[in-house]
Amino acid sequence: MTDPIGRRIVADLRRWWRETPAVSSLAVLRWTNGSLYLFGGLTLVPGNLLLTSPGVDHVGIGIVSAGVIAIGVLIFACGHLIPRRGYHALAVLATLIISALVLMGGHGSASVALGSPYIFVVVNSMLVFALREALAEVIFAEVACAVAMSRSSIAAGAIVIIEGCTVGMAVVAAWLARLSDAAEEDPLTLLLNRRGFTRRLQTALREADQGGGGLAVTLLDVDWFKEVNDLHGHPHGDQALIACAQAWSRLVPPGACLSRYGGDEFALLLPGQPLGRAADLADALRAATPPGLTVSAGVAAWERGDSGSVLMGRADVALYQAKTSGRDRTSVYGDPERAASALEAAIERGELCLLYQPVVNLASGDVAGYEALVRWRRPDRGLLGPHEFIPDAERTGAIHSLGSWLLHEVCAFVSTEDHGFTIGVNASPVELRTPDYAQMVRECLETHGVPGRRIVLEVTEGAFDGDDGQIVANLRALRGLGIRVAIDDFGAGYSSLRRLDSLPIDVLKVDGALIRSVREDQEEAPVLEAIAAMGRALGLRLVAEHVETRHQADLLRRLGYERAQGYLFGRPAPPELPGQESNLRR
Numbered sequence: 071m072t073d074p075i076g077r078r079i080v081a082d083l084r085r086w087w088r089e090t091p092a093v094s095s096l097a098v099l100r101w102t103n104g105s106l107y108l109f110g111g112l113t114l115v116p117g118n119l120l121l122t123s124p125g126v127d128h129v130g131i132g133i134v135s136a137g138v139i140a141i142g143v144l145i146f147a148c149g150h151l152i153p154r155r156g157y158h159a160l161a162v163l164a165t166l167i168i169s170a171l172v173l174m175g176g177h178g179s180a181s182v183a184l185g186s187p188y189i190f191v192v193v194n195s196m197l198v199f200a201l202r203e204a205l206a207e208v209i210f211a212e213v214a215c216a217v218a219m220s221r222s223s224i225a226a227g228a229i230v231i232i233e234g235c236t237v238g239m240a241v242v243a244a245w246l247a248r249l250s251d252a253a254e255e256d257p258l259t260l261l262l263n264r265r266g267f268t269r270r271l272q273t274a275l276r277e278a279d280q281g282g283g284g285l286a287v288t289l290l291d292v293d294w295f296k297e298v299n300d301l302h303g304h305p306h307g308d309q310a311l312i313a314c315a316q317a318w319s320r321l322v323p324p325g326a327c328l329s330r331y332g333g334d335e336f337a338l339l340l341p342g343q344p345l346g347r348a349a350d351l352a353d354a355l356r357a358a359t360p361p362g363l364t365v366s367a368g369v370a371a372w373e374r375g376d377s378g379s380v381l382m383g384r385a386d387v388a389l390y391q392a393k394t395s396g397r398d399r400t401s402v403y404g405d406p407e408r409a410a411s412a413l414e415a416a417i418e419r420g421e422l423c424l425l426y427q428p429v430v431n432l433a434s435g436d437v438a439g440y441e442a443l444v445r446w447r448r449p450d451r452g453l454l455g456p457h458e459f460i461p462d463a464e465r466t467g468a469i470h471s472l473g474s475w476l477l478h479e480v481c482a483f484v485s486t487e488d489h490g491f492t493i494g495v496n497a498s499p500v501e502l503r504t505p506d507y508a509q510m511v512r513e514c515l516e517t518h519g520v521p522g523r524r525i526v527l528e529v530t531e532g533a534f535d536g537d538d539g540q541i542v543a544n545l546r547a548l549r550g551l552g553i554r555v556a557i558d559d560f561g562a563g564y565s566s567l568r569r570l571d572s573l574p575i576d577v578l579k580v581d582g583a584l585i586r587s588v589r590e591d592q593e594e595a596p597v598l599e600a601i602a603a604m605g606r607a608l609g610l611r612l613v614a615e616h617v618e619t620r621h622q623a624d625l626l627r628r629l630g631y632e633r634a635q636g637y638l639f640g641r642p643a644p645p646e647l648p649g650q651e652s653n654l655r656r
Contacts, residue, residue: 089200090198091247096152108138118132141163164191165211168214172185175222177224182224182228188211188236192211192239192240204244258330261336262327264329268378271287284371286345286369288351288367289388293365293393295334314359318359321358327339345370346408350415366389366400368387368390368391370385409459413463425643426442426642426645430639431633473498474514485518496558497529505540511548528557529555529558530558531557549574555577561597576610577611582615585616585636586616598626602630611632617637618636
């Protein structure tokens with residue numbers, strides 16, 4: 071559509087459909103929803119006393135008013151902790167409460183009065199939610215209003231008038247809320263301007279910090295744009311920017327935000343996107359650039375504690391690297407080799423696989439469980455062990471995609487076998503510092519129908535170096551799901567010793583270096599004996615790693631170690647677990 075007015079209308083409607091109004095910050099959500107509940111409940115108290123229509127359920131209304139007031143107080147007190155999607159649930163709850171009040175009002179004017187707060191629900195929805203979400207809330211409220219009032223014997227004409235007024239108020243509220251968006255719109259490209267982008271960036275940072283989701287930013291700069299203007303004139307340059315905006319807007323995923331950041335520079339905000347996918351999207355945007363133009367891109371990922379200026383500064387550094395290294399390319403801050411993109415693409419292509427190594431009971435020789443070990447069948451390099459790609463995954467943030475894939479693969483496998491083995495799954499400290507990690511694990515277990523007792527989460531000793539409260543909180547939550555927690559490679563460090571008795575752990579997996587130090591002629595191992603005594607005193611299960619000889623196994627059994635794993639009992643192998651027999655029994 072080349073008509074400027076038509077193009078503006080279409081752009082506005084698209085943005086209104088996907089994005090929340092400029093006024094809709096989390097603070098505004100907290101105050102509007104808190105006010106709706108608190109003052110609505112307070113109004114019910116005297117109103118309930120003054121309602122005289124026959125059939126009014128005064129007791130029920132009193133109970134509801136007390137509950138509504140309590141909800142309002144909680145929203146004011148804790149609203150900053152509620153994610154944006156939680157306010158949609160509060161709007162639905164308000165509609166249901168109002169519908170219940172209408173039914174408690176009997177069959178007369180009291181029901182009409184008790185239904186008046188429907189107006190507040192639809193107005194609030196139009197003020198603070200994206201149009202697609204607000205319309206869903208309004209339709210639900212309108213249907214609930216019609217049903218509740220019909221069942222309360224309100225005349226059809228009265229219902230139509232009430233519904234019409236409610237819709238009219240919703241339309242006015244939606245229009246007024248979005249008038250302020252004009253101050254955040256770039257008049258040339260009709261994208262967000264720098265002010266609008268900055269506001270959304272701050273909101274995304276708060277939500278990432280609270281919910282733990284990923285966040286990435288991409289800066290795109292049109293190469294040689296000054297020369298384009300000088301050679302062809304500014305009108306041609308303006309049309310080039312418009313063409314870029316239109317071409318790229320079609321590729322922006324839901325929830326993302328594309329803006330004209332200034333001059334010939336564009337910025338893309340990508341909530342919930344890991345670094346690798348953000349870099350791949352930058353490549354796709356560059357490929358979609360109109361003919362005759364090239365674009366350089368810089369990509370950076372949010373890290374906990376980052377401010378908006380720090381994150382944008384990283385993206386700007388990456389953009390500078392792209393421009394100084396030849397232009398027409400994508401540079402990723404902290405990941406010049408694009409390791410994150412390669413790993414995330416490998417996950418999607420099915421190049422990663424899991425091998426399972428048995429964990430045996432030293433007393434009986436029976437297999438007691440397995441540890442899942444990830445490998446990468448990389449076409450250009452062969453089979454890679456975890457030490458060859460996990461450090462890059464942790465550094466770039468791709469560990470979140472890898473960890474989610476690994477957990478789903480293990481749970482999918484566990485759900486198909488009924489031998490009752492436990493499976494050890496390694497978790498990175500980077501994952502455990504994410505506030506929503508425990509929730510992700512819970513959802514994974516529920517998806518596959520796997521009880522938590524079948525999973526042992528293995529965490530390296532270094533995870534406890536910094537007294538990170540988030541790691542401990544996640545581990546406590548996981549143990550609440552029935553998952554057992556193991557310290558992996560115990561003995562390789564010392565930082566966790568000073569508070570070992572207070573950590574939420576169940577198992578000590580002793581570092582293989584201590585096991586390998588046991589010689590064939592050695593009948594005592596004081597360090598291993600001390601660890602065994604400490605483990606027993608704390609009520610922890612002991613597992614020895616990297617056991618390679620029968621002498622090591624016999625010594626460990628005499629020292630009181632319950633379980634062990636290593637090449638003596640079986641190498642990591644594909645998941646044909648049932649029926650495999652430990653070497654102790656051969």
